[in-house]
Every structure is written in structure tokens, then in C-alpha cells.
Amino acid sequence: MSYTLIGSGVKEVAVTEHDELDPTEAARAQREAEDxxxxxxxxxxxxxxxxxxxxxxxxxxxxxxxxIERTRAKDAEQARRDQEKRDQDAVKAAETARRDQERAERERAKAEENAQRERERSARDAAHEAGRALRDAAKAERAAALAQQRAARQAEKARAEADRAGDGPGPDLAGLPRDLAVLWRAPAPGRRGPRPGLTVEQIADAGIALADTEGIAAVSMARLAESLGFTTMSLYRYVSSKDEVLALMSDRAGGRPPLVGPEVGDWRARLEVLLGEQRPVIAAHPWLAHTTSVLHALGPNRLAWMEAMLAALDDTPLSPADRLAVTGTLAAHMLDEARVASAIAARRAELVDDDVAASPDELVLLLADEQTHPSLVAAARAGAFAAPDDGALPFGTRVILDGIEAMIARA
Structure with a gap:
């Protein structure tokens, strides 16, 4: 078999064993076929x-x-997100601007409110100072008038002491209850025993000292005897009960009223002088407001105060019953205010003990909410809870006097 290259193809040529090929030609043909x-x-x-x-x-x-398609889609999505972010930023910016404007308006309104409060406070302070100046002037006038009567008061006190000591005339009090008889030194039923070594005045003074330092609850016959250096039973030679002691204490602590005549002023000026003299007495003996003995102790001092209060109303058109009601109302209100002041002082002492030094105004501002209690907060900021202690009569007493004045005007 032999191969012959024809054009670009290879043609297979069959060679039989009878064919005779030139070896060179065969090799060449084979190479061509291989190529x-x-x-x-x-x-x-x-x-x-x-x-x-x-x-x-x-x-x-x-x-x-x-x-390219993915990139185009990604770019479109990014563009959409960027647009959404720009829209959100614009909304946020608008909301922030609105809030800033509202905050500015609130601050401006608050500043105006504070300025108004400051103006009102300044006006109140000015009015208060003017009122204080007027009260000081009136007080100075009353003090001058009272100074002129000081000698007369001393003489009156001397006469009263002489009457109580039995050196002068006194009322016939035979049969008077013992708790009143002891106030007027009426003769008590005779008792056996040694000559008295005490006086009821000493017992009353010891009770006053004990009540002033420890409170009215601390007053007992045993404590009085201990403070005086006597036995408890020995006190019963002079007083028959603790009620008698309390009556003695109440009348003696009240003292004598000042003499106030027409030269002091009208009925209101005279009552203000008398009430002004009673305030330091109750402040020095706060227990007077916490015992009913002060209401029943009709001793010389108590009657002298009642007489002075009623006499101040002599020139008014009020009836005797109305005058007595007026004096009773003023006395009861003064005792009520003393009880309230005592309770407030005790509460403040507790706060100090608890290391809470906040004033009433500060406590209200701490507890009250301006949205819920606007008027209360405004009053606390104005210092309304810290009543000034300028020596003037309390607000409630002045209101009662105003009412009495209106009552007299209508009579």
C-alpha cells in the first residue's frame, strides 16, 4: 500500500505485491503522505x-x-438610595428647624415670664418696704406714747401686786373653787402641818421654767417637787392638784397688760399695741397655746388683759356682747397662730436633724411641677412661704382687725 499527495489531500494508492516501485519513489511518497x-x-x-x-x-x-448591566442596576439603586437619603435629610433639617424655632419661642416666652415675675416681685418688695416703713413709723409713735405711760404702768403693777398680797382691797371670793381661789389668794381650807416654806408664786415660777424648757407635758407634781427641793406630798400643802398649778402658771406667765389710753390712738391702734405685747409673751411661753388652763385661769392678770381689750373698744358703737366676741376672736386666733408656729418650728428642727436644710419655698419648688401647680410654683419663687419677721402683726390678725373695722363702720 502506498500514499500519493494530491493537492491538499492525501490519496491512498494500492500497490500490489506484483507492482514494482522504485524504493526512492516510495520513500518520497511516504514522506509526502506524512507531511x-x-x-x-x-x-x-x-x-x-x-x-x-x-x-x-x-x-x-x-x-x-x-x-455592564449589573453596574447599571447598581448605579441606579445607589442613585435611588442617595435620593432617599437627600429626602430624609431634608425632612430632618425641616424638623430640626421647626424644633429650634419652637425652643426659641419657648425660651423667649419664659424670659418674658421671668421678667414679668421679676417686675412683680420688685413691685411687691417696694410695697412691702413701704408698708414696713409705715409700720415702723406707727410703731415708733406707739413706743413714744407708751414711754410716757411707763411710770403709770409701774405704779399700776405695784398696786396690783399689793392687792394680790393682801395689802389692799380685794374681791370677796368666799366659796370660789380652789383652782380660782389660789389665783386670787383666797383663804384655802385650813390644813395641819408645819409653817409653809413655799409660796404659790414659787411653785408657778418653777412650773413655768419647766414648761419653757421641756414642754407642758413635762410638768408634774413630782418634777415640780424635785426642782424645788421638796417632796411631792409637801406640794399639796399649797396646791391641791396639777390643774391649780397650770392655772397659776397661765395667769402668772401672761403678766400684766400695758396701759393704753386715747393718746395711743383709736380703738385699732390700742388693740394693736395690746396684741403686739401679747406676741412676745406667747413666743417666750409657747406652751400657753397648748393648754386649756389659759382659758379658765381667770386670775388678776387674765382679767386685766380682758379689761384692757374691752376698754379699747369703749368708743366704738359695738354692743358689749360684740366687744366681748371681738376680744375672744382675737385671743383665740393668736393662740391658734402660736400653735401653728410651734408646729412649723418643730418640723424645721426635724428637717435640720435629718440634714435637710431646705426652706419651705425650696421644698415646694422641689416637689411641685410647674405644669401642674403653676400658681404654687410662682408663689414659692416669689418667696411667699418665707413670711417676713418684721415685728408686724400676723396677716391673719390684720385681716380680723380689717373685718372688725368694717363691722364698726356698718354699726
Whole structure:
């Protein structure tokens, strides 16, 4: 078998054993056939390489197209998100601007409110100072008038002491209850025993000292006897009960009223002087407001105060019953205010013990909410809970006097 190259192909030529070929020609033909085969393989490989290259290029083009599409979609999504963010930022900026404007308006309103409160406080302070100046002037006038009567008061006190000591005339009090008889030094039923070594005045003074330092609850016959250096039973030679002691204490602690005549002023000026003299007495003996004995102790001092209060109303058109009601109302109110002041002082002492040094105004500002309690907060900021201690009569007493004045005007 032999091969012959024809054109670009290879043609197989059959050679029989009977054919006679030139060996050189046969070798050449074989080489040509081999070259043709190799060339055909090379062409096939080139075609395959070209096909693979075309496929790769097609795949690359497809991937590039997909990448471009993904990039375009991603850019569109990013653009959408950017637009949403810009819209949100614009909304936030508008909301922030609105809040800033509202805050500025609130601050401006608050500043105006504070300025108004400051103006009102300044006006109140000015009015208070003016009122204080007027009260000081009136007080100075009353003090001058009272100074002129000091000698007369001393003489009156001396006469009263002489009457109580039995050196002068006194009322016939035979049969008077013992708790009143002891106030007027009426003779008590005779008792056996040694000559008295005490006086009821000493017992009353000891009770006053004990009540002033420890309170009215601390007063007992045993404590009095201990403070005086006597036995408990020995006190019963002079007083028959603790009630008698309390009556003695109440009348003696009250003292004598000042003499106030027409030269002091009208009925209101005289009552203000008398009430002004009673305030320091109750302040020095706060227990007077916590015992009913002060209401029943109709001793010389108590009657003197009642007489002075009623006499101040002599020139008014009020009836005797109305005058007595007026004096009773003023006395009861003064005792009520003393009880309230005592309770407030005790509460403040507790706060100090608990290391809470806040004033009433500060406590109200701490507890009250301006939205719920605007009037209460405004009063606390104005210092309304810290009542000034300027020596003037309390507000409630002045209101009662105003009511009495209106009552007199209508009479």
C-alpha cells in the first residue's frame, strides 16, 4: 500500500505485491503522505483553536454585557438610595428647624415670664418696704406714747401686786373653787402641818421654767417637787392638784397688760399695741397655746388683759356682747397662730436633724411641677412661704382687725 499527495489531500494508492516501485519513489511518497497528514492535523488544530477563541470571545462579551448591566442596576439603586437619603435629610433639617424655632419661642416666652415675675416681685418688695416703713413709723409713735405711760404702768403693777398680797382691797371670793381661789389668794381650807416654806408664786415660777424648757407635758407634781427641793406630798400643802398649778402658771406667765389710753390712738391702734405685747409673751411661753388652763385661769392678770381689750373698744358703737366676741376672736386666733408656729418650728428642727436644710419655698419648688401647680410654683419663687419677721402683726390678725373695722363702720 502506498500514499500519493494530491493537492491538499492525501490519496491512498494500492500497490500490489506484483507492482514494482522504485524504493526512492516510495520513500518520497511516504514522506509526502506524512507531511500531508501533519498539515491536516495542523489545520484541524487551527480550526479548533479558532473555535475556542471565538467561544471565549463570545463568553467574554456575554460576561461584559452582564457586568455592564449589573453596574447599571447598581448605579441606579445607589442613585435611588442617595435620593432617599437627600429626602430624609431634608425632612430632618425641616424638623430640626421647626424644633429650634419652637425652643426659641419657648425660651423667649419664659424670659418674658421671668421678667414679668421679676417686675412683680420688685413691685411687691417696694410695697412691702413701704408698708414696713409705715409700720415702723406707727410703731415708733406707739413706743413714744407708751414711754410716757411707763411710770403709770409701774405704779399700776405695784398696786396690783399689793392687792394680790393682801395689802389692799380685794374681791370677796368666799366659796370660789380652789383652782380660782389660789389665783386670787383666797383663804384655802385650813390644813395641819408645819409653817409653809413655799409660796404659790414659787411653785408657778418653777412650773413655768419647766414648761419653757421641756414642754407642758413635762410638768408634774413630782418634777415640780424635785426642782424645788421638796417632796411631792409637801406640794399639796399649797396646791391641791396639777390643774391649780397650770392655772397659776397661765395667769402668772401672761403678766400684766400695758396701759393704753386715747393718746395711743383709736380703738385699732390700742388693740394693736395690746396684741403686739401679747406676741412676745406667747413666743417666750409657747406652751400657753397648748393648754386649756389659759382659758379658765381667770386670775388678776387674765382679767386685766380682758379689761384692757374691752376698754379699747369703749368708743366704738359695738354692743358689749360684740366687744366681748371681738376680744375672744382675737385671743383665740393668736393662740391658734402660736400653735401653728410651734408646729412649723418643730418640723424645721426635724428637717435640720435629718440634714435637710431646705426652706419651705425650696421644698415646694422641689416637689411641685410647674405644669401642674403653676400658681404654687410662682408663689414659692416669689418667696411667699418665707413670711417676713418684721415685728408686724400676723396677716391673719390684720385681716380680723380689717373685718372688725368694717363691722364698726356698718354699726
Amino acid at each position: 500531508a497528514r501533519r498539515e491536516a492535523d495542523a489545520l484541524r488544530r487551527d480550526r479548533e483553536r479558532d473555535e475556542r477563541a471565538a467561544q471565549k470571545e463570545t463568553e467574554r462579551a456575554r460576561r461584559d454585557a452582564e457586568k
